[in-house]
Amino acid sequence: MLDEPLTSTPKADGFFMPAEFSPQRRVFMMWPERSDSWRDNAVHAQRAYADVANAICTFEEVVMFASREQHERCRSILDSRIRMEELIYGDAWARDIGPTFLINGKGELRAVDWQFNAWGGEFDGIYQDWADDDKAARRFCEIAGAPRYRTEDFVLEGGSIHTDGEGTVLTTEMCLLSPGRNPRLTKAQIETKLCEYLGCEKVLWLKNGIDPDETNGHVDDVACFVAPGEVACLYTDDPKDAFYAVAQENYKALCGMRDAKGRTLKVHKICGTKRPVLLPPDYQIQLREGTKLRSAGELCIASYLNFLIVNNAVIVPQYEDENDTLALAQIAKIFHGRRVVGIKTKEIVYGGGNIHCITQQQPRI
Amino acid sequence: MLDEPLTSTPKADGFFMPAEFSPQRRVFMMWPERSDSWRDNAVHAQRAYADVANAICTFEEVVMFASREQHERCRSILDSRIRMEELIYGDAWARDIGPTFLINGKGELRAVDWQFNAWGGEFDGIYQDWADDDKAARRFCEIAGAPRYRTEDFVLEGGSIHTDGEGTVLTTEMCLLSPGRNPRLTKAQIETKLCEYLGCEKVLWLKNGIDPDETNGHVDDVACFVAPGEVACLYTDDPKDAFYAVAQENYKALCGMRDAKGRTLKVHKICGTKRPVLLPPDYQIQLREGTKLRSAGELCIASYLNFLIVNNAVIVPQYEDENDTLALAQIAKIFHGRRVVGIKTKEIVYGGGNIHCITQQQPRI
Numbered sequence: 001m002l003d004e005p006l007t008s009t010p011k012a013d014g015f016f017m018p019a020e021f022s023p024q025r026r027v028f029m030m031w032p033e034r035s036d037s038w039r040d041n042a043v044h045a046q047r048a049y050a051d052v053a054n055a056i057c058t059f060e061e062v063v064m065f066a067s068r069e070q071h072e073r074c075r076s077i078l079d080s081r082i083r084m085e086e087l088i089y090g091d092a093w094a095r096d097i098g099p100t101f102l103i104n105g106k107g108e109l110r111a112v113d114w115q116f117n118a119w120g121g122e123f124d125g126i127y128q129d130w131a132d133d134d135k136a137a138r139r140f141c142e143i144a145g146a147p148r149y150r151t152e153d154f155v156l157e158g159g160s161i162h163t164d165g166e167g168t169v170l171t172t173e174m175c176l177l178s179p180g181r182n183p184r185l186t187k188a189q190i191e192t193k194l195c196e197y198l199g200c201e202k203v204l205w206l207k208n209g210i211d212p213d214e215t216n217g218h219v220d221d222v223a224c225f226v227a228p229g230e231v232a233c234l235y236t237d238d239p240k241d242a243f244y245a246v247a248q249e250n251y252k253a254l255c256g257m258r259d260a261k262g263r264t265l266k267v268h269k270i271c272g273t274k275r276p277v278l279l280p281p282d283y284q285i286q287l288r289e290g291t292k293l294r295s296a297g298e299l300c301i302a303s304y305l306n307f308l309i310v311n312n313a314v315i316v317p318q319y320e321d322e323n324d325t326l327a328l329a330q331i332a333k334i335f336h337g338r339r340v341v342g343i344k345t346k347e348i349v350y351g352g353g354n355i356h357c358i359t360q361q362q363p364r365i
Numbered sequence: 366m367l368d369e370p371l372t373s374t375p376k377a378d379g380f381f382m383p384a385e386f387s388p389q390r391r392v393f394m395m396w397p398e399r400s401d402s403w404r405d406n407a408v409h410a411q412r413a414y415a416d417v418a419n420a421i422c423t424f425e426e427v428v429m430f431a432s433r434e435q436h437e438r439c440r441s442i443l444d445s446r447i448r449m450e451e452l453i454y455g456d457a458w459a460r461d462i463g464p465t466f467l468i469n470g471k472g473e474l475r476a477v478d479w480q481f482n483a484w485g486g487e488f489d490g491i492y493q494d495w496a497d498d499d500k501a502a503r504r505f506c507e508i509a510g511a512p513r514y515r516t517e518d519f520v521l522e523g524g525s526i527h528t529d530g531e532g533t534v535l536t537t538e539m540c541l542l543s544p545g546r547n548p549r550l551t552k553a554q555i556e557t558k559l560c561e562y563l564g565c566e567k568v569l570w571l572k573n574g575i576d577p578d579e580t581n582g583h584v585d586d587v588a589c590f591v592a593p594g595e596v597a598c599l600y601t602d603d604p605k606d607a608f609y610a611v612a613q614e615n616y617k618a619l620c621g622m623r624d625a626k627g628r629t630l631k632v633h634k635i636c637g638t639k640r641p642v643l644l645p646p647d648y649q650i651q652l653r654e655g656t657k658l659r660s661a662g663e664l665c666i667a668s669y670l671n672f673l674i675v676n677n678a679v680i681v682p683q684y685e686d687e688n689d690t691l692a693l694a695q696i697a698k699i700f701h702g703r704r705v706v707g708i709k710t711k712e713i714v715y716g717g718g719n720i721h722c723i724t725q726q727q728p729r730i
Contacts, residue, residue, distance in 0.1 A: 063448075075451075080507030083428075083448040086440075142445030 003138075005113065005150035009196040015102040015110050016199025019165035019225055020309045023364040027056050027310060028140050030358070031066035031074050032092035036127075036288035037351050044347040047077070049092070051343050052315060052355055054079040059310045059339075063143060065089065065136075085143065090118070090133040091126075093353055095220070096157035098360035099137040099148060102199060107365045111146040112197050113137040114156040119215055120180025121155070126214055126352070128290035144362050154193050155181045159218040159357050161194070164225040167201035167260030169194050174208045174217030181216075202260035206250050210234070210243045211301040211352075214292070220356045221303040222250055226268065226334050229259060234305050235269035242299055243272055268334050270304050274322035277302035279350055294352075302346075306354035307331065309338070310361070317354045318342040368503075370478065370515035374561040380467040380475050381564025384530035384590055385674045388729040392421050392675060393505050395723070396431035396439050397457035401492075401653035402716050409712040412442070414457070416708050417673075417680060417720055419444040424675045424704075428508060430454065430501075450508065455483070455498040456491075458718055460585070461522035463725035464502040464513060467564060472730045476511040477562050478502040479521040484580055485545025486520070491579055491717070493655035509727050519558050520546045524583040524722050526559070529590040532566040532625030534559050539573045539582030546581075567625035571615050575599070575608045576666040576717075579657070585721045586668040587615055591633065591699050594624060599670050600634035607664055608637055633699050635669055639687035642667035644715055659717075667711075671719035672696065674703070675726070682719045683707040 010016065031049060032038050038045040053062050057079050065087035066074040075084060089097060096119070099111035116134045118125035141148045162170040175181070176190055185193070191203045209217025223233045233254050234247045241247070254267045277300040287293060304327035307316040314335050318324045324342065332340040348354050375381065396414060397403050403410040418427050422444050430452035431439040440449060454462060461484070464476035481499045483490035506513040527535040540546070541555055550558070556568045574582025588598045598619050599612045606612070619632045642665040652658060669692035672681040679700050683689045689707065697705040713719050 080504075081510045083450075085448075139445075145446050 005148050006110070010102050010110065010112065010149055011196045011199045013110075014104045014199075016104070016165070017100055017102050017163045018363045019163055019228075020361060021225070021227060022165055024060055024311050025144075025362045025364040026061035026063055027308070028094050028098055028360045028362065029053055029062060029064050030087070030089060030092040030094045030097065031064055031070050032351065033067060033070050034091055035286040036291040037091050037285065039283060039285050039350065045351055046073070048343070048345050048347045049358060050077045052345065052358065053082055055315055055341050055343055056308070056310055056359070057081045059313045065094075065139070085139070087136060087139050088132050089136045090130055093357050094360040095159045095357045097133045097136050098140045098158060099146070100158055100198070101144065101146060101362045103363050103365055109144060109146045109363070109365050111137070111141045111144065111148045113141065113148045113150045114158075115151050115154060116157065117155050117180070119157065120178065123180035124216070125180060126292045140360065149197065151193070151197060154185075154197075157215070157218065158360060159215060159220045159353070161198065162219055162224045163198055163200060164228055164259060166228050168225075169198055169200045169203045170206070170219055170223060170225065170231070171203060172206045172209045172217045172219050172222070174212060175215060175219070178216040200260065204257050204259070206253055208246045208249065210246050210303065214301070214352045221301055221306055222246065223254060224305060229261070229263040230266045230268065230334075232268045232270050232305060232331070232334055234272055234303055236272050241272060242276055247272070268330070270330050271323050271326050272304070273302050273319050277319050277321070277346065277349060283350065300349045301352070302349050303354070304331070306356040308355045308359045308361070309335070313339040313341055315355050316340055316342050317345040317349070319346055319349070320344065370513050371475070375467050375475065375477065375514055376561045376564045378475075379469045379564075381469070381530070382465055382467050382528045383728045384528055384593075385726060386590070386592060387530055389425055389676050390509075390727045390729040391426035391428055392673070393459050393463055393725045393727065394418055394427060394429050395452070395454060395457040395459045395462065396429055396435050397716065398432060398435050399456055400651040401656045402456050402650065404648055404650050404715065410716055411438070413708070413710050413712045414723060415442045417710065417723065418447055420680055420706050420708055421673070421675055421724070422446050424678045430459075430504070450504070452501060452504050453497050454501045455495055458524075458722050459725040460524045460722045462498045462501050463505045463523060464511070465523055465526075465563070466509065466511060466727045468728050468730055474509060474511045474728070474730050476502070476506045476509065476513045478506065478513045478515045479523075480516050480519055481522065482520050482545070484522065485543065488545035489543075489581070490545060491657045505725065514562065516558070516562060519550075519562075522580070522583065523725060524580060524585045524718070526563065527584055527589045528563055528565060529593055529624060531593050533590075534563055534565045534568045535571070535584055535588060535590065535596070536568060537571045537574045537582045537584050537587070539577060540580060540584070543581040565625065569622050569624070571618055573611045573614065575611050575668065579666070579717045586666055586671055587611065588619060589670060594626070594628040595631045595633065595699075597633045597635050597670060597696070597699055599637055599668055601637050606637060607641055612637070633695070635695050636688050636691050637669070638667050638684050642684050642686070642711065642714060648715065659715075665714045666717070667714050668719070669696070671721040673720045673724045673726070674700070678704040678706055680720050681705055681707050682710040682714070684711055684714070685709065
């Protein structure tokens with residue numbers, strides 16, 4: 001039943017992507033392993049992934065995918081309450097590789113299985129062997145019991161969109177208009193796809209993200225919905241900050257935007273790190289043909305915005321930076337009533353993402 | 366944290382076992398494998414276990430334990446929504462080997478990890494290698510996130526008790542007073558243990574079950590609570606039925622009993638099979654030292670009472686017997702509002718139990 005994708009579109013069927021701040025059923029994650037993405041055969045990243053998973057499972061169920069080879073190591077450092085499932089995949093980014101879950105007004109669950117090409121395909125993808133990744137979303141859907149739509153002609157990663165659950169999508173031109181995704185579609189055609197597959201009415205376009213190289217500027221490093229009519233936005237007034245120009249531009253743009261319901265957005269400022277986070281001097285990953293190499297000293301995309309909202313809590317990256325506490329306080333103030341849990345995730349950011357990138361929530365119906 | 370058992374008792378801490386008809390979080394099961402319990406290397410039993418698990422997972426989450434060797438086969442016939450966990454254990458009876466879950470009034474979960482000796486230990490146990498089984502309940506507790514009590518000096522199986530969640534325990538003398546369990550305790554001392562560990566006030570004693578040999582007469586083949594103040598009871602007025610005497614005796618006894626709240630019990634009659642279910646002529650299991658042998662032609666303990674109540678449904682054994690439909694109708698009438706799902710489980714009953722014996726519910730908090 002779940003093997004064959006649905007042939008209509010979510011919007012036609014009355015389905016939409018609820019906001020991340022809506023009630024959730026569980027969170028999916030994928031265990032990191034490949035030595036051309038993660039230094040020291042991923043052992044440090046694995047520790048950080050486990051810290052994230054173990055923190056989430058206090059608030060809701062977690063399903064962790066891992067290869068057969070990694071099963072024992074993974075099981076040994078994960079909380080016993082976490083469900084493990086075997087899966088074959090390329091790299092460990094459940095946000096971008098997993099499906100986007102949808103609900104309707106009748107308590108039913110479905111999902112969009114987006115075409116995936118490793119953040120840019122042959123144009124500027126991070127690795128070239130993405131065939132297993134592109135199939136992986138099916139397994140998420142099976143476990144969730146969610147019939148799926150499949151966009152054979154439309155490439156998208158979950159990290160490039162946020163929704164408010166009330167008709168609005170937030171995204172960036174840098175990513176969605178980049179030549180590695182859907183070069184044959186116009187901006188208007190892409191808007192139509194987003195609205196059809198996310199069950200939305202209006203797309204809010206930011207120009208740029210802060211990660212032009214790897215994700216081509218995913219929105220989930222710079223802004224997100226925190227409530228209907230409210231967004232959080234990366235902000236700095238330090239002109240020497242590498243992310244200053246983008247942060248300023250996005251903040252101003254968001255302040256002037258109206259959502260699908262016609263509301264002017266309330267924009268909350270979230271600080272960046274005080275000092276740039278760089279790949280450490282001894283940083284090394286294994287060189288592999290077709291995989292983008294990262295080297296010691298490079299700037300990391302260390303944003304506090306890459307948090308995950310879960311039931312009753314927000315799981316927030318910490319970088320051992322002077323601004324860690326300030327970021328937690330700012331986020332706590334926005335999400336009064338939710339616990340704010342900081343997790344040290346430098347080793348995840350070294351691999352090119354953070355807590356939001358490595359998780360994918362399934363809404364509660 | 367969960368490694369060390371709690372040192373007080375559930376009753377002292379305000380915990381009790383809720384009724385099976387209360388809301389549930391999930392059901393645990395254990396995959397059958399051993400060839401001295403299950404004919405043809407358990408392949409037929411596995412099919413029936415999978416049918417039960419797949420039926421339950423429509424209504425609530427299922428966690429299936431299996432050995433590493435069985436992982437792939439099990440995964441291949443289980444519904445994708447079912448969580449699998451590796452475990453080392455003797456045989457596949459989650460009701461008797463798993464813990465009994467408890468709740469309190471504050472939304473907290475705990476469990477009793479009963480001492481287990483394979484239904485009678487050296488006196489008349491079914492097999493002699495029960496050490497792994499006795500440790501297995503810990504893993505259930507870890508997955509549930511339930512701190513556990515441990516009765517080092519008290520043997521009990523989950524199938525030998527039912528509770529109404531309002532202070533009453535239902536059990537049989539045949540089992541709880543049998544010399545293979547707690548021979549050094551008096552009936553009064555056993556009552557105290559039951560009340561302390563199940564958070565109850567009153568024990569209702571039936572004399573006999575219908576399975577004197579294997580479980581020493583577990584109550585879950587003959588009677589259970591279906592609502593506060595209401596029980597279902599195996600009943601037949603056919604004197605030639607092998608279970609006639611016990612059924613008549615239990616029915617009369619229950620009609621005269623009052624529960625912990627002082628209510629006279631309302632007793633619902635449930636039929637047995639029209640014809641006895643016997644081990645088929647070609648039935649064979651592997652002979653193994655220390656394991657009780659079963660042979661072709663023996664009477665099976667085929668009771669419709671061995672159903673499992675889950676959220677919104679009741680999962681009921683079917684024996685390809687003339688009375689299958691009548692039993693479903695009787696159960697549907699008692700549980701109006703719940704779906705009644707019949708599953709063919711002869712191959713499970715050949716191994717000595719049925720749907721209730723192979724499942725263990727974790728209450729919702």
